Amino acid sequence: MSDNVAHALSGAGGGIVSMALTYPLVSISTRLQVQKKSNSEEAYKNTADAFVKILAKEGPKGLYSGLSSGVVGIAITNGVYYYCYEAVKAAFEKAKGTNVMSTPESMASGAIAGAAVVLATNPIWTINTRLTTRKGDRNKPSEGFFQTALRMLNEEGPMSFYAGVRAALVLVINPIIQYTVFEQLKNTISKKRQLGNFDFFLLGAISKLAATSITYPYIVVKARMQVKSKDEEGYSSIWDGFSKIIANEGVGGLYKGISSKIVQSVLTAAFLFMAKEALFDWAVWVLVLAGARKAKVQVVKA
Template identity: 35%
Template structure:
């Protein structure tokens, strides 16, 4: 088994476990990112949101609200395509990351032989390696994440529609006595109506009906720019890991091996730095991929990345780019820590397995 295949399989396994553990936080965070609260003075003097006139509560409050209104399943909306996407994207990413990493290391070694450099891969090279792997991953797997975002925010969109219908009925009843007499029945009918089942196929059909095949690559520009997130993450991680390994190598009496807990913390620090640096782009990406259901206020519809950025600044201010950031930090840092820890352990396991397999084959040939 090649190192690229081993890292691809290990990355997919680590990503799968991390995704299952942190998915409820991811669902809430996506809803926080796509919630639109207009600044005072830009909507008739009132501060409103796309889900009514109330500001959403904190992460824990929102999780409890989802459980109350949608059950535990609400926190896992879109889990199936998300797990498939995680396996595919992590497998693709780590496979190509290892391929490019091996190439970068061989170039650095060749340069050292020629008397150029110390044989180590520099920070810029790590950034380039991660960026190339990330770009390939984005281009191949973004359609799956468009569907996941739709499924995570569908219930929220349905609730917005229900609230607008309720407001319209109340407004009509206040202006028309005949409508007021039938208001209780209409409200009861509205309350009894349930959202339509919304699975992967329904999400795909909706995306296609809205924008055709191009719809599955919505948000591609900020997502490609977001490649700098894992690039920064892996630059911090690889340089920290190398520094720690070098210190351990010179330690004659201490522990030489890097422990799983140390990898966990290195992954946490790396992801924290990358998330803080790139979070605004993540919000823009989520806005573009989510169902743009904001009623008659066409000024809040986004035609593209630049249009989304301009309108977010105008209607929501800089704060709009950092909505749900605390939730994302907790979710992504924990997920990255688990992913790195599990991945490194799986790589060790696959390496031992490959070594034993080669040994058995050699013994059989003797």
Template identity: 35%
Template structure:
């Protein structure tokens, strides 16, 4: 089994566990990001308060809406990202070794090359898996909006009132049909431009992670303890710190992406309908101010930092275990989630 396949499978496994543990936070965050209004009660709610409100009005199941396609997306994203990362990383290492043979460099992959490898892997991942995440966003942000208007249904038959209060289930097929009717085949790549720009997130995360990891290993080597290996807990903490820094910098792009991928609001009010990335940015600035780009950031920080830390730790343990079972020695550096 190749290193690329080992890392791809380990990344997918770690991603599934991280996704299961943090999915309710993702659902709440998606709703916060796509809230197009200002001065609303929701803007004042904290993460746990918002979660409680969803449970109270829509039930526990709503916190896990879209989990199935999200798990598929996680497996696909982690598998694709780590698989191509390892392929690109191997090529970068081969180039570095060749340069050393020619008397150029020390044979190690530099920071710039590492960032390029992470960026290329992220771009491939985005282009291949974006349709899955559009569907997930649709399902996370779908609400039982008709329920709150049931008191206005006096003129309707009992059957119609029941249908309005309890609308039919909104599943994956409904989201796919709705999106295709709204925007056609290209609609499945809504938000792909800001998502491609978001590739800078794992690149920044990677840079921070690599820098911190190198310092930890150097400090351990200076103590001459006989081993500079990093523990699972240390990887957890390093992954959390690296993800925190990257998320704070790139969060506005994540909000724009979610706005584009969520269902467009129909009606005469054009401020809620986005024609594209630039149109979304301009309308958000005009109607919501800069604060609109940071809606739900506290929730996202908690979710993404915890998920990334769990992913790092589990992925590394899976890689170690797999290589041990296959009789392979050595452990290559982990890379962050896209």
């Protein structure tokens, strides 16, 4: 068995770790993204204000609304992404006879893997966005993943699970930018010295910072498309979303919640890359014990 499965398993594990550690920032940034009116008393003014108001009204559980679906979503997302990315990467390397990828090859690998992830996981992230942005009450039980999915199916039809899918496909450029920057920096530094866990942490942070800063307006439009109810006026296209947000909220509307999103994205990517590298050898070890792979490599680093 190739390393693709080991990369998928370690990527999924790293994603779960990073998601669990940063989920309150996910909740806050997503709620700020979908907030269209900022002049009411309940509106969130900024990240700190959102944190205080969510805790006051919903308690700590409000910061973790939709966590279970987020963990499942990130595990599947990273598993599919890393499997596809490493498969395409291996094909390029085999064709060239070298293990160093060029920038166009990194981008092509990211594009193929990213598109596969969007088609496989958009329903999960649509439900997660609705769970995350639904304001609840600390004394009342909140609607769960399957309840939300069933209600969406009954009220809005199966296509509601693919709300915002076009914007999500455009956002394939986010991981392309992220992993291209990561791979090129890693290749450059590895020529001079061996990389450690802290190096992977920093490279993950730098690469995600670049990707999130460039693609954030699409993230806002996608989130709003995913939470639109059947009785609410939505956006007919990505461009329509841009136009309406700018007309009603100004250019700043395209960047609502960007501060918490950048912090969350950078920390998530940093923890993800560090955890993935640490978990890769253990994933190989598990596959060897399961008989799915021969013990061809040293499993635990010295």
